[in-house]
Amino acid sequence: DVKVTQSSRYLVKRTGEKVFLECVQDMDHENMFWYRQDPGLGLRLIYFSYDVKMKEKGDIPEGYSVSREKKERFSLILESASTNQTSMYLCASIHRGFSRANEKLFFGSGTQLSVL
Amino acid sequence: SQQGEEDPQALSIQEGENATMNCSYKTSINNLQWYRQNSGRGLVHLILIRSNEREKHSGRLRVTLDTSKKSSSLLITASRAADTASYFCATDEGNQFYFGTGTSLTVIP
Numbered sequence: 001d002v003k004v005t006q007s008s009r010y011l012v013k014r015t016g017e018k019v020f021l022e023c024v025q026d027m028d029h030e031n032m033f034w035y036r037q038d039p040g041l042g043l044r045l046i047y048f049s050y051d052v053k054m055k056e057k058g059d060i061p062e063g064y065s066v067s068r069e070k071k072e073r074f075s076l077i078l079e080s081a082s083t084n085q086t087s088m089y090l091c092a093s094i095h096r097g098f099s100r101a102n103e104k105l106f107f108g109s110g111t112q113l114s115v116l
Numbered sequence: 117s118q119q120g121e122e123d124p125q126a127l128s129i130q131e132g133e134n135a136t137m138n139c140s141y142k143t144s145i146n147n148l149q150w151y152r153q154n155s156g157r158g159l160v161h162l163i164l165i166r167s168n169e170r171e172k173h174s175g176r177l178r179v180t181l182d183t184s185k186k187s188s189s190l191l192i193t194a195s196r197a198a199d200t201a202s203y204f205c206a207t208d209e210g211n212q213f214y215f216g217t218g219t220s221l222t223v224i225p
Contacts, residue, residue: 004158033213042204042217043159050211058212090158092213104149105206105213107158 003027006091006108013115019078021111023091031096032074033105034058034066037088049074050096081115088112121216122205128222135192137219139205140185146208148181150190153202153218162203163190197225 007022025032031050035043035058045058049068063085067075074093078085091108123138141148147166151159165172165181165188172179178191192199202218 031211035215040217043215045212045214048212056211088156092159103147103208104161104164105151105159107151107160109158110156112156 004091004093004106004108006089006111008111009109011111011113013078013081013113015082015115017078017081017115019081019113019115021076021078021089021091021113023074023076023093023108024072025074025093025106026072027093027095027106028071029093029095029106030071031094032068033092033094034064034074034076035090035092036060036085037090037110043090046076083115086113086115122203122219124219125217126220126222128224129195131195131197131223131225133195135195135199135221135223137190137203137221139188139190139216141188141205141207141214142186143207143209145183148179148188149206149208149213150177150179150188151204151206151215153204155201159204192221195221195223197223199223 004025033048034046037043044060047066049055065077089111092105094105121140149164150162153159163174165179176193181188200223202220204215204218206213206215
């Protein structure tokens with residue numbers, strides 16, 4: 001089965017720090033996504049990538065950047081962490097074929113980030 | 117922007133009862149999917165229904181889709197305490213998936 005691994009389950013950082021969240025998948029998926037999840041707001045897409053070195057903004061990209069240097073790894077970067085970026089961060093990947101009929105996302109376990 | 121909206125936000129039932137949660141969305145979709153999330157963990161795919169399907173079953177799960185009303189429902193039959201989790205619908209649109217705010221299900225033993 002597909003495995004999506006996020007480097008940390010819990011992370012505590014200080015305001016202004018640069019933060020790296022790492023995500024690795026082992027099934028050669030082209031597409032990878034970063035979401036943040038906040039109570040009452042569901043999952044909101046930050047960035048996604050459909051190929052190496054390719055990236056697209058999601059709904060809430062402000063304050064974030066991403067890096068996709070290798071197919072299996074998609075990194076989320078908080079350039080200068082702020083308290084309103086305290087959240088659960090979820091990485092996901094998917095294989096996109098010719099037909100969209102049966103494609104499903106595979107998620108990592110999530111990183112709970114606290115910015116103090 | 118979010119596509120799916122789940123209803124109810126929270127649901128509490130006794131073990132053995134059925135649980136029904138609903139999802140509404142806004143635009144055309146390739147498919148609609150349901151995911152489950154245990155507290156503090158990632159989401160796990162449960163079931164997918166294509167836009168040209170009306171009903172689908174998987175074990176104790178039954179999903180319906182009404183594209184004319186832009187709505188879907190997830191039925192969990194004979195619930196168990198282990199079904200306690202949050203459930204999200206997700207619509208597959210273009211390159212992106214849009215998730216709703218989820219239904220928190222509590223099954224009381």
